[in-house]
Amino acid sequence: MHRQWNLSVIDSPRPVVKLEHVSKRYGAFDVLKDINLSVLPGDVLAIIGPSGSGKSTLLRCINWLEPANSGIISVGDVTIRCEEVPEKSRLTALRRQLGMVFQSFNLFPHMTVLRNISLAQERTLGRSRKEADAISLNLLDRVGLADKAYQYPVRCSGGQQQRIAIARALALDPKVMLFDEPTSALDPELGLEVLAVMRELAGSGMTMIVVTHEMGFAENVSEHTMIMAEGEILEYGPSREVIRNPKTERARRFLRAVNDR
């Protein structure tokens, strides 16, 4: 009996990221309208849609880089009610679980690659310099850049910088990785090496939410795909289904435009 109860829990795992009725306004403009979303552990979710659809804003609301105006955001066991101003400790607890990768990499230009990855480990997880550097070198090896450890970021290509940024986020042991158009600032070839790292990461079971224009990634790597437009979720479901058989006319139009390129 007891065993059965356990199984039912395994059958329906709790979402690691959950948004309920999340809305955000810039002045009179509704960027996000009543967004509801659940992401299960191990899920890879691609968010696609035209620019200005609110997909990046949605991602940035999850780790409170941008405060939402209303709704509830839960990550793991941390819950934020957006109407209230969350206390610092709660934001810290929220962000502890989330790794973030930016479109423009945002590495620290005055530090070596190794220091970029080790700094936050020492400051926020209390790891020693030696411990942090060992973990950083390991991660650099994983993204194929062990030889860049003692270089400065400007000596690295855009694709390399983005892989370093991924390593920097992974070094803090996040439960969920957020990617904000990670390949949009890169030429196609350099984008590929970043996508390869992301594909490997997805294969390792990492939970990922990826705002992207890479339809190949959405279709072949991410389990679920969400299409957004004008601050709303148009479509959500298994990637292949959403991309091949969209239900709404607006989504069909967007996908046609993407495919015509």
Next chain:
Amino acid sequence: MTGADAAHIAMGIPMTLGLTAGAFAIGSVLGFPVMLARSTGFLPLRVAVIAVIAFVRALPPILWVFLIYFGLGSGLLNLSPFVAALSAFGLIAAVNMAEIYRGGMLSISSGQWEAARALNLSRVSTWTDIMIPQMTRVALPPSATYVIGLMKDSAIASTIGVTELAYRGKQMSQITFEGLSAFAVVGVCYIALSLPVAWIARTAEKKLRAKVAR
């Protein structure tokens, strides 16, 4: 004019240097909180600080020296000429350094702040590990220019009797009636002081730039 006369003028170097370095040190330290207050999201404080900065900069340095020495110094406080001049130049340096720091801060892209927040770095770590090192690089050249200007302005302290280079030059010209050579010695002293500052600044900047330049 004898060598001893020239040496008498050169003895003003420690006073000029002390006044300049002291005022610059005060300005470098106080400039930081002034810059933070100048950039705060709390509107009343920001407006007040903007007004104070404009006010301090609007008056000529000699007026600040007089205001503090003859104004505060008479009756209210008993200030030596050196302390009065140091206070005046420290005040002026603080608002100017605040603006130099602010220029450095504005040069840092918003992505750096976002990365620091996403990595959960504390406020202190964000400043000391990320922002200040990058600001320093941008603020270094204007700071070096400023400290050289400050040293030249410090000659104003001679008007209230601080025995620095200009004061001693004037004293010697009145004793020897050889104004040209007396003030030529003063000029050589100023050049000798400003050259190393310019050289150190340039070398430091080159070093910093070589590391991170695109």
